[in-house]
Amino acid sequence: MTDVEERPHKKRRFFVDDSPAAESSLPRANSVADSSQPPAHSPPAVESDDALPIDVFDTGLFKAVVGDGLPDSAVLSLQKRFGDNLESAINAYFDGSWKTPSPQKPPSIPQATAQKPPSLSKQLSKDATSAQKSHEAATASSPPPKPPPLEVMPSKRYIGALGVAGWMTKSGSGLLKPGDNVKIERSKQRPSQKLGAGGKIRQPLRQKVDVIVRFIDSHGSELGRLEQEPATWISTLLDQNVCSFEGHCIFAPERVRTNDTVYLQLTCYLLKQAFDANNYIRPLDNNRQTGLFEAKETQDERDLRMRQIGLVKLFQEINLHPSQINEQTAKHKREGILQAAEVAERYEVDGSTGKKHGSDSGKSTPMENPGSSPPSEGNEEGEELEQDQLDTLYRKAQSFDFNTPEAEPAASFDMDLRKYQKQALHWLMSKEIASTQDHKEQSMHPLWEEYHWPSKDVDGKDLPIVAGVDAFYINPYSGEISLDFPVQEQNCLGGILADEMGLGKTIEMLSLIHTHTSPEQKAAMNSSGERRLDSVNSLPRLPKSSASVEPAPATTLVVAPMSLLAQWASEAEKASKHGTLKVMMYYGAEKTANLQTLCCAANAASAPNVIITSYGVVLSEYNTVASSFVGNRGSHGGLFSIEYFRVILDEAHMVKNRQSKTAKACYELSAIHRWVLTGTPIVNRLEDLFSLVRFLRVEPWSNFSFWKTFITSPFEKGEFVRALDVVQTVLEPLVLRRTKDMKTPDGEALVPLPPKVVEIERVELSTPEREVYQHIYARAKRTFAANVEAGTLMKSYTTIFAQILRLRQSCCHPILTRNKAFVAEEESAAKESDIANGLADDMDLDSLLERFQADEGEQDASRFGAHVLKQIQEEAEMECPICSEEPMIEQAVTGCWHSACKKCLLDYIQHQTDKGEIARCFNCREPIIARDVFEVVRHDDDEDGDNGQNIASKALMGAIEDDEEEEELYSSTQLDQAKTPTRISLRRINQLSSAKINTLLSQLKKLKRAEPATKCVVFSQFTSFLDLLASALHTSNISYLRFDGSMSQKDRATTLTTFATRPKFTVLLISLRAGGVGLNLTCARRVFMMDPWWSFAVEAQAIDRVHRMGQSQEVKVTRFVVQESIEEKMLRVQERKKFIASSLGMMSDEEKKLQRIEDIRELLS
């Protein structure tokens, strides 16, 4: 880089200066990245000399020359760069140099640039493109004549001077005297570790990186070296061909000896090639073919960081200040970078020990991230966001303009969209169709800074002025330098649809799928429509299966959690006019198809338009592809073998952890348009958003060290406002978010939902239940107190927590506390507390539980005969002798066969017992006891459709339960067919029941009678409790379905469909966790929450499964809370805090523990 010529001949300069870049773009020029670039942007690089000597830039003429295929943006780009020099513009256009330097020259300087990935060129050129595009408004009337900046840029240009100290490596007199010029060079001995595009070579010991910078006299012999500190960054800038330096001596002793200090003034020039896109090292090639060898990129990341630091330091030293900085980022910007870099440095120092730590936080690190990327190590979890911070963030993101334009869905879309959904469609389409982007006012990319070229040098002499190039731009976060104005631009043809749950994200996406299709698909549809009869023509060409990733222009891939696959399929079905949308489930057995063959462009007419698959499938195929189809993933024929027209991640917070394999697998899916749907783009960490951005390939945010520098580090240092502001700029162009409580300007709700009533049903425990509860309660309290005293609260946190869990379970049903896992846990916990307290009271618990079970009854009902049952059956329709209800509510009979309502009967027994009398039958005055009261279960209203099956299963159940507790005593179908074809059986009322179960059952029975078609959803967080509820519902003859995490996808789908379609009263038992996300249960209108969760938000989310868009009726929610129990206190905690951070299952964080110990204290108070 010794070429000092200011204005060399154009061609020659081109060849010499651009060569490193050219060389660098060769090794990986076949990256998939470029395929996402619209073809129109790559004009043919032939026909070079077809120019017209015209002076004024005339767009029409220009188009006439080069053809109409050129997009406006490109024209504008050329227009800006070449001003009125149409000839140059046309030349540049045809030889391609307007976009990227042409890679035709062999490498002449094999420097540290060997592994620069090429795709930045694309980005930069796009940046440039849109920069000029956005100039359009300003330049349309009178285009200012501007030469193309890079073309007129001299090979190097002065930016400033600085003083440094150096030390001599020679001794002698007259070697160096003030005023002498010296050359500044990098050490010749520098080993070329960075060569080798394979990238496997890594520097073994990073700490010993050679940073020697020598100064050399005019004869080429070394005089000395620069001091370590400046040498560190100067060496980087030299190595990376960013700058060149000329030195001249300021001070040197007359006679110098080795190691004497001399002072030099360095004049610094930015090299032209630094502005060349290809000279820029990007740390992560997001569009790489295989994501498997990330190790090599750590060197890149490091280079990047060094370059950042170098540039920032340089600018500091030469005292060059930006002339324009984006306002939001101006504050503390540069310090932030340096600090972040230093933080990274620190991590690097203990990098070897930090490896363990790193792989702990990310389970999937061994293959992809073997502890070798310092900037991303150590604290990748990031800090959790406080709720109010999240709120602020969202509030900004959801400043939705109600006047945004709407778009009408295509005719094939068969649903009515609400206004805001049409607006969403418009937004979605505008994101996908880049060229229709609004010509917004040009604003500088927030990360960039503008600098003016100095007009005078350090001695006050005027510098040569380069016409039209007054400023250059630097991105101190990436180390990028540019002459073109960096516009904040969205280059990702997709985004984040973050409408709140229930607003219809699925529908909005489906409308997009219908409305924006690829030209190929349109063509295919047209031809198949017109020439259906022409069988020969319409036969699809047989595509040959290809080893590379083939485009699938008619296909959208939907990745969703397993529980939602069926829902997607049915919504897609519902939303489409018959035959207009081919939907394919890609899951389990259906996975045999070769997607590449099915979906490739040649088959566009018959290809599935929507492929629905699960995250699990993506992950497993990714594993297969990664292990055996490296480089030829096309031959696998699966999800990774095609480039979709569009890919959609539903419930995308599933991939919020960028370290997870699932997330990595999703990053690798290839598509033109990339979308994520989620109601919570940020769950609790800013990194959550990063993962989405990474998937979307939003440049440059998808670069983690970039992200880290700008967002994570400031945030961790407590500069929340700054970090969140930046996040804001990331989100703003990407996210569309509306919430349910948004109001239109007229004050109407976005989605008018029917009202929701939440009421709390306070349940009173029965005496035996209360005894169990009190016992566990007393012990938990004791354990807590003992630990407080001993100061071992933190240690025994788990134990205490287990006991509280048990307490909560005993509110549902004491038998839950006998769950084997818990028993084991309890025992060890008890042992611990026994040791601490010298107590041994487990016997008590056991005997109490035995009593409870005994109360549930042993079998002793044989004295009932058929005639009794007949009588009972006849009485069933009569009124209750006690309360006069007709028919009886939950008919029950005494041991002496007399019927009344269950409640009346039990109340009367209780009444007598309370008075100290022996309970006697209300009818015959026989002594009776509560456990000899039997409930009458009638089988008269079984579902019509599956009657036979049901009876069979009931008979089976009866047979089984004969051995246990239930007595299937009588089947009246045989005796009394004509009159009462009703089967009844008797069941001890206390059997496997609890206060909560009883309350629920009686509510359900009442409801069933009043509204025989209503669907109910019953949530509990304890699946074992759901088991109990299931058997209770079964014996009460209430039809129910079960949905929990252990079910297969098929079963889930079947369950949901059955629940939605069954015309009669049905209860869905669902675990709080499995039902928290995504599910649509709007067919129900009653919700029962069996047990409170720590944070009401979780319950609310569950309730919103029912109370969401699509719900047409009022929703009534009943929350069961046991009186005077921990549940009541939980409600109080819920109210007090509204938000207890994430979940109590995570107990890693000491602070969280402390915080929760306070909660526990309150719970046990």
Next chain:
Amino acid sequence: MAAPLPKRIIKETERLQNEPVPGISALPHDDNARYFDVMVEGPGGSCYEGGVFNLELFLPDDYPMTAPKIRFLTRIYHPNIDRLGRICLDVLKNNWSPALQIRTILLSIQALLGAPNPEDPLNEAVAKQWKENQAEAIKTAREWTALYATAKK
């Protein structure tokens, strides 16, 4: 009385109006549906024949778990009914059952008039007379009936 009237009381009241028992009537007060004015005719062939006896009946809050409170307003000469009109009847005490109703209770009272039981007396003086000189006792009962239970109307 804040709670709504239980269905049972409503039904009983309705039935007492719609299917009256011969010789017995019970009418709730307008301002208190648990308070009834009761009228029982003395059973034929008894010493109370021809008499019309007024009683008051009150249904306590926990009715039908507990028996109604009932008392004669009309003076009556009966070994099981005291001067204050209180009645000694097992179904109103220990043998109460929620399966019993106003109707059945009133029938029991009517039956009690037909079959005085001096062995289980409430009014010792009357019971003594009844045991020692039954004819005289029955005579007195008739006189009382004529005097107190037939005067009006």
